[in-house]
Amino acid sequence: MAVSFRMLFCIICGLVLLAGGVALASGTGAPSLSSDITTPPANLTVSVQLDQEGKYITATFRGGLGQTLLKEIQVQVRRPDGTTETKSLGNIIGESVVLDGSGCGDQVTATAFFKTGASYQILNEKTEYIVGICSADYKAPADPCAAIAQSPYLVPATIQEIPSNKSVEIQANVDISSIDVQFRGGFGQNLIKQLQVSRIAPDGSTETKNLGNRVGDEVTFSASNNCMDRIAANVSFMDGTRYHFYDQVLHISRTI
Numbered sequence: 001m002a003v004s005f006r007m008l009f010c011i012i013c014g015l016v017l018l019a020g021g022v023a024l025a026s027g028t029g030a031p032s033l034s035s036d037i038t039t040p041p042a043n044l045t046v047s048v049q050l051d052q053e054g055k056y057i058t059a060t061f062r063g064g065l066g067q068t069l070l071k072e073i074q075v076q077v078r079r080p081d082g083t084t085e086t087k088s089l090g091n092i093i094g095e096s097v098v099l100d101g102s103g104c105g106d107q108v109t110a111t112a113f114f115k116t117g118a119s120y121q122i123l124n125e126k127t128e129y130i131v132g133i134c135s136a137d138y139k140a141p142a143d144p145c146a147a148i149a150q151s152p153y154l155v156p157a158t159i160q161e162i163p164s165n166k167s168v169e170i171q172a173n174v175d176i177s178s179i180d181v182q183f184r185g186g187f188g189q190n191l192i193k194q195l196q197v198s199r200i201a202p203d204g205s206t207e208t209k210n211l212g213n214r215v216g217d218e219v220t221f222s223a224s225n226n227c228m229d230r231i232a233a234n235v236s237f238m239d240g241t242r243y244h245f246y247d248q249v250l251h252i253s254r255t256i
Helices: none
Strands: 003-011 015-024 048-053 056-061 070-078 084-089 096-102 108-116 119-126 170-175 179-185 192-200 206-211 218-222 230-235 240-252
Touching: 003 096, 048 119, 056 084, 056 108, 070 096, 070 119, 084 096, 119 170, 170 240, 179 230
Parallel strands: none
Antiparallel strands: 003 015, 003 048, 048 056, 056 096, 070 084, 070 108, 108 119, 170 179, 179 218, 192 206, 192 230, 230 240
16 A cells, blocks of 8 residues: 655754655554754755655655755664664755655664754654555464364374384374375285274364275265364284374364
């Protein structure tokens, strides 16, 4: 959202401030003028115009009786966090510099330096506070899955290592609102007595299904929520051994 204000400072035997209208589409507060400025003699009067668009501040030289004697004008922006930026403005009417503000009510000062060696602070202006641009307004969006992620039921149990001669492998895939678990083979494929896969929800509810031992065999679970579920698998072999060999938390529709 663009914010524009124009301040024309003409100092003639005293300081006269001619302030234009402020067009503010989004923001709060109004510019404030500090009394911390100095008045040069009439023959050294110069003027600077400020324009603010978003967080950027443009300072433009607008002339004055002191134009030919002007060496430069140092324009400085001081942000609320204490950081500053200073740029030099020449004595050609229309010459401008752009300063990087914050949109949070920056203080802009301008000091005129003359070839005579004299210097005067001719401007001390606070810019607009712009809602929606000022970084102080930023708040990280709340994570809708943060509370679910803290569930104790979503903590995987310790995996048991299966001997290599009896290894088996499964693969879990998420598709928006469902979880597919496939059997992917292994050296122990023909030794399997039973392979059970469970979907464990954040509230502790569990659904268990038997998975076949042919490559490509599949079971499907409906996701219990749109954040995450836990998938665990146990395999029992014909020799009486049993292993908890798979346990993972799957993110359903997003990554946290």
